[in-house]
Amino acid sequence: IGTGTKPETKMPVxxxxxxxxxxxxLRATAALRNLTRENELSVNDLIWPVFVRDGxxxxxxxxxMPGVLRRSVDKVVEAAVEAHNLGxxxxxxxxxxxxxxxxxxxxxxxxxxxxxNRAIRGIKKAVPELAVMTDVALDPYNINxxxxxxxxGEIRNDETVEALVKMTLAxxxxxxxxxxxxxxxxxRVGAMRNALEQKGFxxxxxxxxxxxxxxxxxxxFRDAVGASGALKGDKKTYQMDAGNSNEAMRMIARxxxxxxxxxxxxxxxxxxxxxxxxxxxxxxxxFAYQVSGEYAMIQAAAQNGWINGEQVMLESLMAFxxxxxxxxxxxxxxxxxxxxxx
Ligand code: PBG
Numbered sequence: 001i002g003t004g005t006k007p008e009t010k011m012p013v014x015x016x017x018x019x020x021x022x023x024x025x026l027r028a029t030a031a032l033r034n035l036t037r038e039n040e041l042s043v044n045d046l047i048w049p050v051f052v053r054d055g056x057x058x059x060x061x062x063x064x065m066p067g068v069l070r071r072s073v074d075k076v077v078e079a080a081v082e083a084h085n086l087g088x089x090x091x092x093x094x095x096x097x098x099x100x101x102x103x104x105x106x107x108x109x110x111x112x113x114x115x116x117n118r119a120i121r122g123i124k125k126a127v128p129e130l131a132v133m134t135d136v137a138l139d140p141y142n143i144n145x146x147x148x149x150x151x152x153g154e155i156r157n158d159e160t161v162e163a164l165v166k167m168t169l170a171x172x173x174x175x176x177x178x179x180x181x182x183x184x185x186x187x188r189v190g191a192m193r194n195a196l197e198q199k200g201f202x203x204x205x206x207x208x209x210x211x212x213x214x215x216x217x218x219x220x221f222r223d224a225v226g227a228s229g230a231l232k233g234d235k236k237t238y239q240m241d242a243g244n245s246n247e248a249m250r251m252i253a254r255x256x257x258x259x260x261x262x263x264x265x266x267x268x269x270x271x272x273x274x275x276x277x278x279x280x281x282x283x284x285x286x287f288a289y290q291v292s293g294e295y296a297m298i299q300a301a302a303q304n305g306w307i308n309g310e311q312v313m314l315e316s317l318m319a320f321x322x323x324x325x326x327x328x329x330x331x332x333x334x335x336x337x338x339x340x341x342x
Pocket of ligand 1: 135136137138139147182183217218219220221222235290291292293
């Protein structure tokens with residue numbers, strides 16, 4: 001190479017099996033590609049996260065998440081019906097709480113008539129077949145933006161768990177099907193499971209945010225729920241360090257032991273190795289959360305014409321399936337469903 005002379009060899013150096021093995025044969029037509037694809041993305045794999053706000057007839061765009069809306073309860077119910085008609089099995093609710101309702105005590109979190117609980121009731125009435133998932137953490141209701149109580153400058157674990165149990169029961173009472181603890185306090189899954197059992201909510205399942213990392217990818221979400229301004233400091237004393245992998249396995253084992261029915265890894269794309277390890281080591285229902293920052297990056301690049309948004313959306317979701325995830329929480333859910341439904 002680079003000398004201008006041709007190599008001496010007469011016989012071309014092909015892999016020994018050529019031409020018997022021509023992998024391109026199976027890529028030659030759409031029919032063969034479809035026939036031999038190892039993993040599929042289906043509408044059944046989608047959980048759609050939705051933001052709820054107060055008012056009526058309101059749909060307000062979230063600036064940092066192009067295409068995502070904050071909806072009033074009536075509009076969330078409409079969106080839920082649409083999701084169900086698209087075949088999406090589950091929706092996940094996140095409240096945008098009015099700043100006046102945020103306090104240090106976070107009592108709005110277990111108010112039976114808070115935004116989230118009103119939305120659950122509305123959805124279960126209009127479309128009972130759709131699974132409703134909730135988020136359990138204090139941050140939307142906390143004046144300082146943290147997922148737990150801040151007492152004397154410290155995020156207090158056990159006091160927070162008590163509050164999370166009250167929040168869980170209020171959501172179950174409202175009709176939630178899946179409880180999603182996203183707070184990362186120790187012992188919360190066991191406490192929630194016991195409380196749910198005691199109060200007769202035997203079939204309310206827990207999808208635990210088991211391996212949730214302290215991540216920069218949550219930026220646009222905190223904007224969407226109005227927590228970015230409020231948050232003092234970071235969440236590193238309770239969310240996981242990006243350098244850790246074995247710790248994630250311990251978190252999964254612990255949450256399963258405490259009664260989690262399903263587990264989640266969050267964020268998604270930057271933690272695909274964790275997804276793969278979890279599925280291989282535990283074989284339990286495993287979900288990834290393609291978080292706000294992942295969504296925003298794809299949308300921003302697509303809007304600039306730098307990538308093909310639709311292709312990258314589908315490719316990123318297929319990556320979760322390939323890594324072993326049973327499903328994905330994604331803001332793209334309705335868009336994907338429309339494409340998959342043809
Ligand atoms: C809060 C919570 C967060 C997300 C879901 N629940 C943010 C955080 O931990 O600060 C992030 C979701 C996203 O970025 O899309 N308990």
